Amino acid sequence: MENANDHVLKNQEAILANQEHILKNQESILNNQHSLESILDNQKTIITNQDSILGNQQSILKNQETLDAILANQETILGLLKK
Numbered sequence: 001m002e003n004a005n006d007h008v009l010k011n012q013e014a015i016l017a018n019q020e021h022i023l024k025n026q027e028s029i030l031n032n033q034h035s036l037e038s039i040l041d042n043q044k045t046i047i048t049n050q051d052s053i054l055g056n057q058q059s060i061l062k063n064q065e066t067l068d069a070i071l072a073n074q075e076t077i078l079g080l081l082k083k
Helices: 002-082
Strands: none
């Protein structure tokens, strides 16, 4: 009977060890989920920043077009002054 009790005790110890591993794995999964949420937040921030960069580039292009028009006007004025 003692042998059977030893087996039961060893099985219970093994079950407890497995439950501890399962708990650690669940904690790791939870940590990974938090990491994935952080990554998703970072990706959203990157997209927002890319949108801002695109808007800035469009503004720069419009400003360059305005500067080109100003330069053309200055050249016209200079040409008229030379006459």
